Amino acid sequence: MRKPGDQMVKEKLNNNKAKLRKGLWSPEEDEKLMNYMLTNGQGCWSDIARNAGLQRCGKSCRLRWINYLRPDLKRGAFSPQEEELIIHLHSILGNRWSQIAARLPGRTDNEIKNFWNSTVKKRLKNNNNNSTSSQNNSDSISEPNKGTVMEGMMAMHEYDVAAMYMDSSSSSSSSIQAMVMNSQFNPFPPMDNKFDIVNGSFDFSTCLQQVDMGNRGFGQDYGVMEPYVMGLDNDLSVPSLEGTGTEQNYDYIFDTKTNINNQLNNSTESIKVEDIVGIENHWQGQGDSFKMGELDWEGLLANVSSLPYLDFHVE
DNA sequence: AAAGACTGCAACCGCAACCTT
C-alpha cells in the first residue's frame, strides 16, 4: 500500500515544482490531448504534454493515450475467444503483457493485465481447486513451463482462426472509438499483399514486421507488429477465414467526449502486410502440420517475439 | 438503509532499455 503521507509529500513537491496534475483525467484534458494528437500526431511526450496545454507529465499523457484515447482500441468485455487466447499466450509468455497485448488487436497491456489479475487468475484457480487430479497447480498459471507451453501451442494450432480474428462484431458495435482520421493517421496502412485471407494462406516467410504507425505520427508500441525472429523450423498452417473477406472495413467512429464524429471507410482496400524481416523460411513450406515434437522450447521461450501475432481485423 | 468488504480498472511508480548529444 502506498503510504498516504509519502503520497501527499510527493504530490506537494510535484505541484510546487511543475504544477503537474495527477490522478484521473477530466474530459477536458482528454479532449485537449485528443485534439493535439489528431492535429500533430505523436512526438515527444513531454512536448505533447506542454504544447497541448496539459498540466501533466509526458508519461501520464502517453499512458492516457495508449490505454484510453487511442482510436483503435476495442472496448468492452473480453470475448471467450480472447480469454482463451490470453490464457494460452500467458502460458507461453508469462507476464509479458505487452507481448500478449501485441497479439490481441485493440487491447492494451494494462487491460489484459487487469483482466488476468482480476478475472482469469481467479477463474483458473477455482478450476484448479475443483480439479481433484490437480496436476497443474497455480504455478502453471503464473509461470510458463513446458507442459503448458505444449498445451498452449497445441491449442493455438487447433485454434479456430475466427477466434484469432477476435470478436470483430464487438469492435464495430463498441462504444468506443475511433475517429476519423485525417491522412496523418491510418492505423491500418496499406501493406504488401502477403496475407491472402480468401485463400487462407499466409506467407510466413515474409511475416509481419511492422505496421509502422510511427511513420504516420503514431504508435511505436501498440498496434505495431514487431519483427519476427523465428525460432521455429516448423510450419504453422492457418485455416482459411471464411466470411471475413479481403476487404478491410475501417469504420471508425470517434466518440470521445468531444463532438468530433467522423468515419473512415476504406472498404475497398485489400489487406496487405508489410514485408516481414528477420524470418527466413521458418514458417513456410514444410508440410501442413505443426510438429510439436520438434520444437525448440528453450529457444522459443528465450525468444518470445517469435510467436505469431494476430493481424488486425476491424470492421 | 447503512456500513464494511470486495472488485475492477485507471493511473502511478520505478526500473531498464534505448536514443541523442
Added chain:
DNA sequence: GAAGGTTGCGGTTGCAGTCTT
C-alpha cells in the same frame, strides 16, 4: 564512452462502484 532525456514495461496502488451482511 558518458550523461541526460525519453520510452516501454511490469508491478502496484487508490478509488469508485457493487455486493454482502
